Amino acid sequence: YQRRVHGSRMNQPFLANAYNAIYGGAPSGQVMGYPDLNSLQKLPALFVRQKVDMAEILADMAGGAIGGIGGEALTNVEISNTYNVSLTQEDMKSNRKWLWAKEESDACARMVCKGRRAFKLKVGTPVPGKKDTMEERLGLVSSDDVVPVVALERPCFCCLANMTVRDINGRELGVIEESCCNLCPLCPVTLDFKIAGQETYKLTGSPGCYINLCMNCPCRDAFVFEAKKNDGDTPIGEVRNIPNGFCKMCFTSADDYEITFHQSATPDERGLLLAACFFLDYSFFESKNDDSNQKIGGAVGDGFRQAV
Numbered sequence: 001y002q003r004r005v006h007g008s009r010m011n012q013p014f015l016a017n018a019y020n021a022i023y024g025g026a027p028s029g030q031v032m033g034y035p036d037l038n039s040l041q042k043l044p045a046l047f048v049r050q051k052v053d054m055a056e057i058l059a060d061m062a063g064g065a066i067g068g069i070g071g072e073a074l075t076n077v078e079i080s081n082t083y084n085v086s087l088t089q090e091d092m093k094s095n096r097k098w099l100w101a102k103e104e105s106d107a108c109a110r111m112v113c114k115g116r117r118a119f120k121l122k123v124g125t126p127v128p129g130k131k132d133t134m135e136e137r138l139g140l141v142s143s144d145d146v147v148p149v150v151a152l153e154r155p156c157f158c159c160l161a162n163m164t165v166r167d168i169n170g171r172e173l174g175v176i177e178e179s180c181c182n183l184c185p186l187c188p189v190t191l192d193f194k195i196a197g198q199e200t201y202k203l204t205g206s207p208g209c210y211i212n213l214c215m216n217c218p219c220r221d222a223f224v225f226e227a228k229k230n231d232g233d234t235p236i237g238e239v240r241n242i243p244n245g246f247c248k249m250c251f252t253s254a255d256d257y258e259i260t261f262h263q264s265a266t267p268d269e270r271g272l273l274l275a276a277c278f279f280l281d282y283s284f285f286e287s288k289n290d291d292s293n294q295k296i297g298g299a300v301g302d303g304f305r306q307a308v
Contacts, residue, residue, distance in 0.1 A: 078110035115286030124148035
């Protein structure tokens, strides 16, 4: 991505203009107007929306129409996740993104390990020429199409997950780990933020059993996960999983999130909180409705096959 950024002769990208219009000027340290961690310093909040992968639904429709072993193989197609990161809730609802996030993972791992799979995720700027393309709408873009503000890496896990967070220069911001209390579904979900040379922060939310029971309910309140320093009194911010409508909640695994930053939070802390949003999505919400797209596409495909 460094070669792409420094080698491009493009003007300032469209997302820098959006930031400047709202917050009055580009932060220092940016490369050719691309956001970095300092870009997060003025932001009160970010909104994250996981995109529904049309390629998965089309593959499921084809599998339902074909039937048999070949059709079953098609209905198990799993596309790597893509997310839009917006500056306001109105931008999120209108699918206007400030940052982009794209997963890099193995296709077999996605189908077999589901939400426990190993992956890398870049959260940053779409490279020149990669906005509003057919590949983006189908969810087929590559992580190489993203110039990252933060880069996340999580290995495959059995019990408790952990994720390493780095900035655009490869500097490690910290490690996010699940607490042992997450093994008990009655205990609040807890994540530990471990930063080299600094204290450990904690992010806590609702008990796992409550999340599993209510995550598909369209009329529920938002799940709130609050990050604080170890003293328990100094807040860093919050991550909220927001209800996003009956159809998405009942028939897809796509979720919406609101990330709010406390005004005293540093750029590194804000970067870790942004990373924690994706950690929560993969660890606790990715397996929601695993077969939903198969049900939608398969039903349409079966209907077409029977009609023929």
